[in-house]
Amino acid sequence: xxxxxxLATVSKLLAxxxxxxxxxxxxxxxxxxxxxxxxxxxxxxMVSIEQAVGVVFKAHEIEALxxxxxxxxxxxxKLAARK
Amino acid sequence: xxxxxPNSPDNFRDxxxxxxxxxxxxxxxxxxxxxxxxxxxxxxxxxxxxxxxTATQSLTTDERDALxxxxxxxxxxxxxxxxxxxxxxxxxxxxxxxxxxxxxxxxGTIHQALMAPDTEEIxxxxxxxxxxxxxxxxxxxxxxxxxxxxxxxxxxxxIEQLAALARxxxxxxxxxxxxxxxxxxxxxxxxxxIDRGPGxxxxxxxxxxxxxxxxxxxxLWDLQSLVLQGGRDSVLDLxxxxxxxxxxxxxxxxxxxxxxxxLIGASLGRSKKVLVLDLDNTLWGxxxxxxxxxxxxxxxxxxxGESFTAFQRYxxxxxxxGIILAVASKNTHDVCVAAIQDHPEMVLTMDDxxxxxxxxxxxxxxxxxxxxxxxxxxxxxxFFDDSPAERDLIRQALPMVAVPEVPEDPTYYIDCLExxxxxxxxxxxxxxxxxxxxxxxxxxxxxLMGEVRDLTEFLRSLEMTIxxxxxxxxxxVRITQLINKTNQFNLTTRRYTEDEVRLTGxxxxxxxxxxxxxxxxxxxxxxxxxIARPCEEGKGxxxxxxxxxxxxxxxxxxxxxxxxxVQLAQQHGATYLIGWYSPTxxxxxxxxxxxxxxxxxxxxxxxxxxxxxWWRLELANYIEPSLVAKLENL
Numbered sequence: 001x002x003x004x005x006x007l008a009t010v011s012k013l014l015a016x017x018x019x020x021x022x023x024x025x026x027x028x029x030x031x032x033x034x035x036x037x038x039x040x041x042x043x044x045x046m047v048s049i050e051q052a053v054g055v056v057f058k059a060h061e062i063e064a065l066x067x068x069x070x071x072x073x074x075x076x077x078k079l080a081a082r083k
Numbered sequence: 084x085x086x087x088x089p090n091s092p093d094n095f096r097d098x099x100x101x102x103x104x105x106x107x108x109x110x111x112x113x114x115x116x117x118x119x120x121x122x123x124x125x126x127x128x129x130x131x132x133x134x135x136x137t138a139t140q141s142l143t144t145d146e147r148d149a150l151x152x153x154x155x156x157x158x159x160x161x162x163x164x165x166x167x168x169x170x171x172x173x174x175x176x177x178x179x180x181x182x183x184x185x186x187x188x189x190x191g192t193i194h195q196a197l198m199a200p201d202t203e204e205i206x207x208x209x210x211x212x213x214x215x216x217x218x219x220x221x222x223x224x225x226x227x228x229x230x231x232x233x234x235x236x237x238x239x240x241x242i243e244q245l246a247a248l249a250r251x252x253x254x255x256x257x258x259x260x261x262x263x264x265x266x267x268x269x270x271x272x273x274x275x276x277i278d279r280g281p282g283x284x285x286x287x288x289x290x291x292x293x294x295x296x297x298x299x300x301x302x303l304w305d306l307q308s309l310v311l312q313g314g315r316d317s318v319l320d321l322x323x324x325x326x327x328x329x330x331x332x333x334x335x336x337x338x339x340x341x342x343x344x345x346l347i348g349a350s351l352g353r354s355k356k357v358l359v360l361d362l363d364n365t366l367w368g369x370x371x372x373x374x375x376x377x378x379x380x381x382x383x384x385x386x387x388g389e390s391f392t393a394f395q396r397y398x399x400x401x402x403x404x405g406i407i408l409a410v411a412s413k414n415t416h417d418v419c420v421a422a423i424q425d426h427p428e429m430v431l432t433m434d435d436x437x438x439x440x441x442x443x444x445x446x447x448x449x450x451x452x453x454x455x456x457x458x459x460x461x462x463x464x465x466f467f468d469d470s471p472a473e474r475d476l477i478r479q480a481l482p483m484v485a486v487p488e489v490p491e492d493p494t495y496y497i498d499c500l501e502x503x504x505x506x507x508x509x510x511x512x513x514x515x516x517x518x519x520x521x522x523x524x525x526x527x528x529x530x531l532m533g534e535v536r537d538l539t540e541f542l543r544s545l546e547m548t549i550x551x552x553x554x555x556x557x558x559x560v561r562i563t564q565l566i567n568k569t570n571q572f573n574l575t576t577r578r579y580t581e582d583e584v585r586l587t588g589x590x591x592x593x594x595x596x597x598x599x600x601x602x603x604x605x606x607x608x609x610x611x612x613x614i615a616r617p618c619e620e621g622k623g624x625x626x627x628x629x630x631x632x633x634x635x636x637x638x639x640x641x642x643x644x645x646x647x648x649v650q651l652a653q654q655h656g657a658t659y660l661i662g663w664y665s666p667t668x669x670x671x672x673x674x675x676x677x678x679x680x681x682x683x684x685x686x687x688x689x690x691x692x693x694x695x696x697w698w699r700l701e702l703a704n705y706i707e708p709s710l711v712a713k714l715e716n717l
Binding site: 016017019043044047048057058059062 | 126129334
């Protein structure tokens with residue numbers, strides 16, 4: 001998966017959770033920038049990413065994420081480590 | 084995940100949007116209920132719950148009742164995060180036509196919430212306590228000199244006290260979940276024997292809770308069974324527990340709340356009554372018309388045969404606890420009867436089925452006939468059939484019938500049926516255990532009816548005794564059951580929880596009557612309930628509830644009860660009775676009830692909804708009917 005593909009997947013999952021047709025995410029988007037992306041939506045997003053992409057986050061990794069860029073880094077690292 | 088639910092349709096989101104445009108509330112709610120019986124993702128659950136809120140927020144409780152949906156105000160008092168359970172609880176409720184109105188007490192302060200004055204408008208009928216298992220099990224077990232028994236007793240006493248507070252404050256039914264180990268023992272295998280450590284404490288607590296449930300102190304939510312099925316991680320995401328105090332992870336929310344909704348649904352009379360079974364590849368392997376009786380796969384010799392035997396045994400156990408069994412099979416009738424009578428490994432016998440429809444007609448027509456024959460609504464039926472085509476047909480034609488998604492492998496038939504919790508019981512009355520005998524006695528009565536021409540003659544030949552008595556605690560379970568499941572002979576269709584019935588019955592100003600009927604064919608059990616409350620400072624009585632089981636229709640039992648009610652009302656110093664008829668989709672048969680009892684139409688109560696009809700009887704004008712039964716007033 002390329003970084004762009006991961007971004008597209010994350011955007012699609014978040015859109016579903018927020019019941020929007022689409023959400024525009026960039027590397028610097030943070031949760032407070034997106035209406036409805038609260039702590040509960042975030043938990044749902046993490047669970048959905050784990051199921052869709054097949055990665056597992058550690059508790060402290062979730063807490064350390066500041067923006068979408070951090071999230072993509074974390075997923076990329078996990079996918080690379082899997083190979 | 085959900086062994087009994089079919090996958091959600093690909094166009095779920097579109098269907099949900101289209102449904103919002105439906106013209107009537109009835110179409111909208113029926114459409115949402117149909118969408119709810121799928122295995123849904125957390126996102127789908129959330130959106131469906133939102134749609135329910137939109138569709139119902141402007142409807143009153145009475146309007147919801149008229150659409151066949153019962154409202155259940157629920158208060159959650161929690162020591163852990165439970166907000167994410169609300170959506171799935173709403174959807175799970177929809178599957179049983181229960182509309183949950185959920186409110187929360189402030190987080191983490193259960194005792195305060197019970198002691199402080201209530202600021203919420205809605206008075207709950209159910210209070211759900213969500214306790215912090217870890218805090219209780221760990222902090223208690225590893226310290227101090229007390230053994231697990233003492234610690235457990237202390238917690239059980241606390242639970243009993245909380246339950247009593249909820250009853251006092253709201254007259255609500257308290258619900259407690261049991262406990263499971265978050266993953267650690269201190270001593271390993273012998274923990275419970277050593278009488279120390281969280282494992283020992285949890286074992287003691289879980290052993291003590293059922294006793295409280297048996298004593299009627301609380302209802303038990305068996306959360307532990309979910310853990311036993313799928314393991315701890317299938318229920319709890321330890322990261323989310325530490326991070327957000329979520330005991331039930333979002334992925335387990337649906338399974339957990341489906342259980343909870345079955346429990347509450349059962350106490351509101353929403354459990355199913357009849358299991359309708361297919362035959363070929365459902366009760367046995369193979370097609371009897373092609374393979375012959377000897378070619379059927381059933382019983383010892385193969386895993387598949389054993390599975391069908393186990394499923395038959397399960398069905399038989401359901402029958403023994405009061406669930407009615409019926410057959411709907413596309414088959415030649417005599418061939419099926421021969422198979423059931425002649426196959427040596429057959430567990431079920433022809434006597435076990437209260438209604439048997441093996442023919443080549445459309446199954447939807449057969450189900451309608453079965454419901455009519457048994458005198459139950461179609462929404463009391465569960466249809467269990469291995470054929471996806473037949474299941475689809477019934478889902479389309481009769482959406483009120485419950486249709487579990489039967490697995491391809493018969494090994495898992497029981498799991499599928501059990502996981503749906505269709506036949507959830509809050510408590511079992513002695514009437515339940517006798518039900519099938521009562522249905523058989525009814526067949527004999529009908530046969531007699533065929534011989535006797537004149538109705539009065541028939542009633543006389545039954546040699547009935549009607550025993551009427553005022554509220555007695557030993558009848559509480561059965562009275563509550565009847566109140567919550569009687570639809571047809573029911574003037575007002577008011578539903579009450581066990582606690583509400585007890586409070587009503589214990590108040591000597593009210594008249595709560597129940598009637599039992601025996602005849603020469605047997606005991607019909609407790610079959611009728613009447614509740615009358617004083618009005619106008621005791622000058623009259625308002626008949627709040629009048630209902631009767633359909634087993635004893637057309638036997639003039641209501642005349643005997645009216646006679647007792649009139650006498651009692653007079654003893655209370657009243658001079659009139661007021662009754663009302665509140666029409667639903669099912670109770671047309673009692674439309675003329677008050678007219679037949681000599682009541683006159685009267686002005687409606689100011690707060691009444693327009694379609695309700697009001698009736699009045701001056702006691703001085705009451706004409707005693709001649710009774711063909713022996714009447715005992717106890």
